[in-house]
Amino acid sequence: MPAPDVSVILPCAGIGSRFGAPYPKELHCLAPGVTVLDRSLESVVELVKSGLHVRLVVVFGKHKLDTVRHLARYAEIFHMVFVFQDESYGPGLDGAIRSALPMTRGPVALVLPDIVVTGPDTAGTLLSAVRHTAESGWSVVAAEERDPETLRQMGALTVAEADGVLTVAAAADKPADPSGYNAFWGMVAAGEAEAHRLPDVVAEGAASPLAGAVAVMVDGIVNYNTPSG
Numbered sequence: 001m002p003a004p005d006v007s008v009i010l011p012c013a014g015i016g017s018r019f020g021a022p023y024p025k026e027l028h029c030l031a032p033g034v035t036v037l038d039r040s041l042e043s044v045v046e047l048v049k050s051g052l053h054v055r056l057v058v059v060f061g062k063h064k065l066d067t068v069r070h071l072a073r074y075a076e077i078f079h080m081v082f083v084f085q086d087e088s089y090g091p092g093l094d095g096a097i098r099s100a101l102p103m104t105r106g107p108v109a110l111v112l113p114d115i116v117v118t119g120p121d122t123a124g125t126l127l128s129a130v131r132h133t134a135e136s137g138w139s140v141v142a143a144e145e146r147d148p149e150t151l152r153q154m155g156a157l158t159v160a161e162a163d164g165v166l167t168v169a170a171a172a173d174k175p176a177d178p179s180g181y182n183a184f185w186g187m188v189a190a191g192e193a194e195a196h197r198l199p200d201v202v203a204e205g206a207a208s209p210l211a212g213a214v215a216v217m218v219d220g221i222v223n224y225n226t227p228s229g
Contacts, residue, residue: 043187158181
């Protein structure tokens with residue numbers, strides 16, 4: 001296979017379901033034939049439509065074979081690589097990212113299967129974020145948020161304008177004290193030289209590498225992994 005222009009990490013190894021359903025939350029149907037996972041991948045499909053060769057690195061566990069089967073519909077769109085989560089890297093989301101990183105090439109985007117961006121003209125936001133990594137090394141797709149309870153459950157950001165560009169001044173994953181934060185991220189993109197630090201974006205107690213990242217803002221982000229999602 002040719003080397004990808006961009007790699008996308010899709011962590012699907014997490015345990016949990018929503019709505020009391022016997023299937024993973026990312027397979028919840030939002031419309032006939034359209035799941036949460038399909039909506040989360042819309043921006044990744046847009047990367048392909050722009051002419052980029054995309055490698056989708058899916059991290060899964062043995063309890064997520066239904067999700068693996070669902071992803072078969074994308075076999076002719078992405079070059080898909082399936083990686084079983086290596087518990088030696090840790091059981092959490094940061095461990096899933098570490099499991100995927102050896103299979104990535106080029107800029108790397110982190111797309112979560114239960115996060116959906118909303119609003120007009122959102123399909124191209126990930127493409128915009130990936131392009132910004134050539135300048136700043138890091139970029140995020142983010143939404144403004146002031147509710148403290150929401151910020152406590154998310155990757156909280158302080159977004160400010162500098163020289164006409166929105167950038168991240170501070171970042172913390174699920175902060176105990178959300179005061180001072182005004183947004184949260186839904187997707188993250190890192191340049192190839194910075195991608196090894198992607199686990200630190202979500203690792204407990206790690207210093208976030210997102211300070212200075214360009215922020216591509218959207219109207220809203222729905223997290224289907226929280227009670228309000």
